[in-house]
Amino acid sequence: MKARIIVTLKTGVLDPQGKAIESALKSFGIDDVGSVRQGKVFDVEIAATDGTDAEATLKAACEKLLANTVVENYAIEIV
């Protein structure tokens, strides 16, 4: 079973990397881009055959390692 986890910064948390990308895009002549926020994506292959089990495992993975839940949100999609 395959899953995709998307980790993004919570709203209100400063994102200097996103700001840097924004100004780099402007310097490349791509002007109509407003705010940019960068996050992480993890494509995971998981042994569980049951969707609920897989989701529980991935939730544990996010809480323990993949996301810093103080400043980040995560979303799990089974694909």
Place this chain on the structure above:
Amino acid sequence: MKARIIVTLKTGVLDPQGKAIESALKSFGIDDVGSVRQGKVFDVEIAATDGTDAEATLKAACEKLLANTVVENYAIEIV
């Protein structure tokens, strides 16, 4: 208009970061996770009101800055 860009490594390209996550998850007792591959996600606010225009702008942004098309794929989703 909002868009999400997902940049992932092409198949066959080594992903040491993904491998490190995989073994870290195992050391946390999360065993049924197989391969992990890490990518990047960009949440972009764009001035264009037309989907086709927005997509063209974002394609240029990916080609010029956000993705290294030699080793990475990108996907643009207008949300």
